[in-house]
Amino acid sequence: MRDILVTGATGFLGRHVLEALPSVLPETRAHALVRRRADWNRQKWTGALQHVEVIEGGVTGSEGWTGDRRLQNVTGIVHLAATVQHSRRNTAEMYDTNVDGTLRLVRLAAQLKCRMVFVSSSGTVGCFEDPLAKADEDSPYVERTVARWPYYDSKIKAERQARALAAQLGVQLVIVRPPMLLGPGDHRFRSTGNIIKFLRGQLPFLIDGGVSFIDIRDAAPAILRALDHPAARPVYHLDGTDCTVVEFFELCRQVSGVAAPAKVLPYDLAWQLATASETAGHVLKRKSPLPDPVVFEMARHYWGLTSLHSQRELGYVSRQPRQTLADTVAWLRANHPQLRK
Template sequence: MSNSKKLFVVTGGTGFVGVELIHHIIGQGHRVRVLVRTPDKTFEALKNVEFAYGSVTDQELVNKSCEGCSGIFHVAGVVDHSRSAAPYVYKVNTDGTRVIMQAAIKNKCKVVFVSTSGTTAVSKDAKRIASDETDYAMDVISNWPYYDSKRQAEELARELSKKHGVPLKSLEYYRHKSIYKFLMKKVPWVPGGGLNFCDVRDLVPAIYKAMVTPEANGRTFLIGAVNMSLAQFFQALEKQTGIAGPKLVVPFSIGWSTISALNAVRRVAGKDPLFDKVVIEMAYHFWYFDAHAAQEILNFKARDWQVTIKDSVQYICEHGHLMGLPHGVPVLPAPRSKL
């Protein structure tokens, strides 16, 4: 614990990673100012937490919210893979990052930008293992609005950091909803791709460590525990839950045609698409990387991935009602989640 209590601003504080991060910062003896769009009861019982209400795209508001802070943890972002959502995604993810960096310049504070490994660590080649030095996967992500918006945000943040001398550290991890979809039996077949995942209990200390580690300045760190194919991942979930997972391995061309046809039928019926086409494309890529730099500089250490899966499944099944659904209905992890 630090001997000096500091004030840190957290954007996206009511989200998946943000909630855990706020608890961790408080545990280190500091204060937190959370930038949220609307009032939230998540932190009512916590001391040393205050709120600023508004959007990360509001420059005047963000400037004021960051007054007196030692650093900004920029975690906020829109995760929407649909191409139709591109304008809003770019506005929040790219323009919002510009606003955060301008606020850091004005208030002379450090920034830790929590982004996504999908800007670099994605390929059709299962043998390609990305590292912190890997170039952007432009051949893949240029037509995926979410990842391209994050790529633009990262480049913008680095440019402003160098120009104005703002200490910037970037962390990237892979976020996904695979456990939720599996428990809800929304995985009809096994796509031919692979993923990397990380326990939030291991991710968050690394995020905080980046803020307080001078050697992290100007660096980008990939944070992840293990690379595995989707087939292996679903087998592990089946073993853990007893729920029969998908067995049929479907080539991309057939999967694409099937989803396109099903979505067309649902559209005529006035229903939402079964799967967004970008998500189908993503499922046939490999999101593999190693985290050696984070291990060396941020002391990142991933726990056994089987423990992460076990704890995640248990939490989702026990706390589904927290998301407003009937008790026992599995949903995405609520605050204090495990994966």
């Protein structure tokens, strides 16, 4: 029996990685890093995971879990833990988790003398003003484009610093960059948040811009294979469907039967409305009914990835986008408290 460590185990991707584990890497036990064991136990889907043991701890702070004796035989780390927050307010915890937390895991990989697969984001390289632009694994960071979007900025900092530390400590670091992950099983209702709003009729308008997404059921096995490939590369992209915001919600309409918002607002107007609403919400300590201005700034851009090696080396194939959206919608309708019939 081989042992691996998976951080972010309670999340959307953590769930899919743990569920895919027996078929992708048989005879493997996962040690799931979980901040609160009670949160883990409360989730119905965790009960079926026979090959998983929980280790309680976080990736920040100075808790002693890294010295847990059960980690001694770990031969690979899948680092998924992160805070995903698209706002410029209160970002200290996000940087702490996403950057310092990743460095902590690189140090642990050095201590355990094992490979680490770190899931970053397509947004570190694949975000453009040009609808046709694409980034491959050798493309430069889009630092200037994302400088005012703390989540992507934190992922670039995490990648850079983790790469430098891994080189210094002799750790094999494999960075995997997916775009937005969709599919069934988003029990936290975060990644699928825009589809939930759409299904509930809570998207008042759209803006011109782009969306890029893949199916989480295709991503999870590829991430696990990155742990095992004998000559894994430093970076793999998981490319999928790049489309406009309007095309995305048209596809959502086709698979759900729910009408897409008819209005497409000019970006400047949408941004001003979101900014005014966010400022008022902050002053009145109420949640803005509109997404954060950062979300509009991001949505105005186009997101494009290509992959040079993930199909051949990680067996990664992206399924039909219509299938992903249909299964996402069906799962949300069966599981989201406000969408269940």
